[in-house]
Amino acid sequence: MSLRAVKPLNETQTRILDAAEELFMQHGFEGTSMRQLTAKAAVNLAAVNYHFGSKDALIEAVFRRRLDPMNAERLAELDRLELEAAGKPLAAEALIGAFIGVSLAMIEDGRGGGRNFVRLLGRTYTDPSKTIRTLLGHMYAQTMERFRAAFARSLPEVPREELNWRLHFMFGTLSYTLAATDAMNLIAGAKPEDRYDARQLRARLIDFLAAGLLARDAASASVKKAA
């Protein structure tokens, strides 16, 4: 499906995508006008429609540029871990690290602009638009299924349905953490500096999420007869 050759981007297209990442992150898709965007990118107003076709197609291009490589990297790291383990199930911590590490690494990438994208991505997971949700769903599908299967092997004692929920929770934690990297933080005092220390954040997230994923399963048992 991603076999079709990706034609290289020229400078105008790159400038548009960079400006779009930042403005979409700051003001949302509908809150960003083509005039703002092309002004920030220092290109002509018509350039977006010429190079990408429409605003919607630009939005898709913004995600494709980063998300496909990110998920490819996630899968490559999963391959590497599974090869190392030689058939044995992986530690949940390792799987969490492989999944969230790719996103967190981009936060530190100050000048590459990945930081803007990661924050945009965190926000977009809860975006109302059905178009965007299905787009993200498709782009994540393979990666999610591979990781879900790996987690299932890693945590055989957690019932399948319970595990699915916990992975859902995990994804939520990551999503919110990325989106809020320097925006709202409702927990007063939790924001240490202007920029996250990605290494420390990674360690904190892995601790928190691993404990959650491995939690003793009291819920599904205790509720089973409570309806």
Add this chain to the structure above:
Amino acid sequence: MSLRAVKPLNETQTRILDAAEELFMQHGFEGTSMRQLTAKAAVNLAAVNYHFGSKDALIEAVFRRRLDPMNAERLAELDRLELEAAGKPLAAEALIGAFIGVSLAMIEDGRGGGRNFVRLLGRTYTDPSKTIRTLLGHMYAQTMERFRAAFARSLPEVPREELNWRLHFMFGTLSYTLAATDAMNLIAGAKPEDRYDARQLRARLIDFLAAGLLARDAASASVKKAA
């Protein structure tokens, strides 16, 4: 601050707020036009500006109608728990339950429309607009501080900074879970039915979050010398 009397809403205002909740949840603030909104509410186009002043003021009213009572209820439940405990620190599970229970209860409230609001709220936590973020920040401020202090007493062995992060993660999990109640779910198979079973979801969340909050603190120690 919330001492000023809240004047009761007439039917037109209620219909507008209900329609706004649903449309804002489905299409976002900027993606919802006054013409859509007033059509759905079956009121005249000018009614929003007449009763609320502007679209922005309507957005604020949407949150005020539900959020102030929700947080009051959270604080009342916290008061009740602390009174029961008679000075002893509370169990983390009880605190989590008090915080998330109010939101989850509204999910089941199918006809009251609270369901729409809760999902809208989950999305808005990561909204790009600074206006909205500061609005939510102010509306949550007292509640958050009370709960933060209660969690600190409940979990004295968790370092203050680490605890702040974990509460941040907890909030993210809740936010995403509310926002995605039937929208995107990237974990295939995790969505059991069209509607959540709030009781079961509550139990699952408490297990997951309590384990995360209580996790053995490996991160802050192991990273301290790694910079």
Add this chain to the structure above:
DNA sequence: AGGAAATTAAAACGAACGTTTGAATGATAC
């Protein structure tokens, strides 16, 4: 160098936006 193709530029398109206006209608008090 010259012609074809790709890109940029300036201007305009119709549509939709949030808001305002002023008259019509409804309810309330005397």
Add this chain to the structure above:
DNA sequence: GTATCATTCAAACGTTCGTTTTAATTTCCT
């Protein structure tokens, strides 16, 4: 019943939106 206030209504306001058009310019190939 009539004056007074609140609310509803249809219409229009000026602005901004995403997109298109047509011409100018640059780039690339032989």
